[in-house]
Amino acid sequence: MVKVLKILAITFLVLIILFTVYFVIEDVLGGSPKPVIRELGQFYIDNTYNVGKWWSGSPETVTAILWDYRGLDTIFETTVLYIAIIGCMVLAYKPLANILKKYEKEKHGLTLIVKTTVKIIIVLIAIVSINLALRGYISPGGGFAGGSAYAIAPLIIIAGYSVYYLLSMGYSLSKSAILRSIGLIILVIIAVAPLIYLGYILQNQMKTYALFPGYPVKIGPFYIGGSLIFMNIGEFLIVSMEFIMIFILISLYMRGGEET
Amino acid sequence: MIIYPLLLTAYLFTIALVFTILAIKEKDLIKAVIYSAVQSVAYAIAFGVLLAPDILLVYLAVGLGIYPVIILYAISRTRRFEKHG
Amino acid sequence: MIEYYLIIYIYAMALATISIALYGIIIKPNIIKKIIALTILGDTANVLIIFLAYRLISFPKPPILPSLKPSREELVEFMKSSVDPLPQALVITAIVINVAVIAFLVFLAIQVFRQYHTLEYNEIIKLKRGEQV
Secondary structure, three states, X not given: OHHHHHHHHHHHHHHHHHHHHHHHHHHHOOOOOOOOOOHHHHHHHHHXXXXXXXXXXXXXXXXXXXXXXXXXXXXXXXXXXXXXXXXXXXXXXXXXXXXXXXXXXXXXXXXXXXXXHHHHHHHHHHHHHHHHHXXXXXXXXXXXXXXXXXXXXXXXXXHHOOHHHHHHOOOOHHHHHHXXXXXXXXXXXXXXXXXXXXXXXXXXXXXXXXXXXXXXOEEOOEEOOOOHHXXXXXXXXXXXXXXXXXXHHHHOOOOOOOOO | OOXXXXXXXXXXXXXHXXXXXXXXXXXXXXXXXXXHHHHHHHHHHHHHHOOOHHHHHHHHHHHHHOHHHHHHHHHHHOOOEOOOO | OHHHHHHHHHHHHHHHHHHHXXXXXXXXXXXXXXXXXXXXXXXHHHHHHHHHOOOOOOOOEOOEXXXXXXXXXXXXXXXXXXXXXXXXXXXXXXXXXXXXXXXXXXXXXXXXXXXXXXXXXXXXXXXXXXXXX
16 A cells, blocks of 8 residues: 555656646746846846946956845845754753863864864865955855855864864854854945935945945955945855854754763 | 767766765665765766856855765764664 | 757756655655755755756856956957856855755754654654554
8 A cells, every 4th residue: 555655656746847847948948048048137247347327346247146136135045044043042052151171182082183184274264265255246255155164164173173172262152143143233234324325225336216326346446346345244254153053053962861 | 069068067967866866775874975975066066067156166165064064963863774764 | 959969868867866856855764864865956956047047159158257347348248158147146045045944954853863762754653643663
């Protein structure tokens, strides 16, 4: 009986997928990748560095779409990430006051070779990730790539030394939460500030129907892409601190029935 | 000229399919995680061939550095081998 | 002509991967195996979207303008030969949302193990009804 049900389920799944494929590819999209891309993408490419009515201040089209043309999507995605981390903290939170005394240098951690390699690599990871985040408006990267790459550094410290060493280094859950909130405050201030001049939320450059003169594109000899650099800094803080909180919580979340 | 990126993408997707089948059939959960990580490498190269550099940087850090580690933490707190299924 | 067959082959491979990942989610009883199959499903869907956003000409370029003071010819060249940037922006947010959801699911799986001491779905149903395993 169970085998018949399994075979029926698999056939049903296969039929659904075949029909979806046919309708999506042949009717909705009119074919596969084509030599002419669709009009909305062409609009973003035509206008992202073409000084005029609709330009955003950066030659990098994907960052401009994420923070200027479609900024509300990114703000909602940040909200979803925030709520998921709150859910994790509800399940696995424990006060860290008594844990710091447990670090013994010889018992925890891997061999000396691994520890020396970790020491070299975390400096490189920190430099590369901050470079990726700060130059998101000129070269590929941005807040998401920089934040995800930065969170790898405490991860290999947890693997090579131990989680107690990471906590005694100064990382803790409350400090990460404070830095994440600072990132969110930067995002909200840069997004809501044009309302004072009767512009609209998340406005970047000057538009004909709003009175806000736009964020500066150049400050002295330095090229700043309008509001995009501050958004990237805020998103870097948010994403990296959230991933660090996930790693600390899951490495202290024991099997049950054990003391910590 | 047009077919070279398409040939590379076809090769990478075939490798991904082979490692997906191996990952789902495996009973030792640590080997299943490693097969899934190899499939992530194939997809990361596919993102590079299809000219999306922003996504490649995010996907390398997430798919190769966060997913296998979190699932390995879960396996070490629970059982390693899967029973009948 | 041969490009058409290659494109159909690529779609077939991607959809086969999606259906095998769906099979893994529905039929395998171990919770961690279901989570691994869920990550495979999300990643394959993202790659399929980026494949649809490709431009099928001889030498396409990524959607980044390579100079800060472009001349008129460079702009026109860029407009005619770059790939579609809109799906790339949507896929970046989709990847990060997937990470948050999977991290939460892993916490839930460890919590289930702490309560029932097993991770197989059939045994959990029997324990909830009150029978022995």
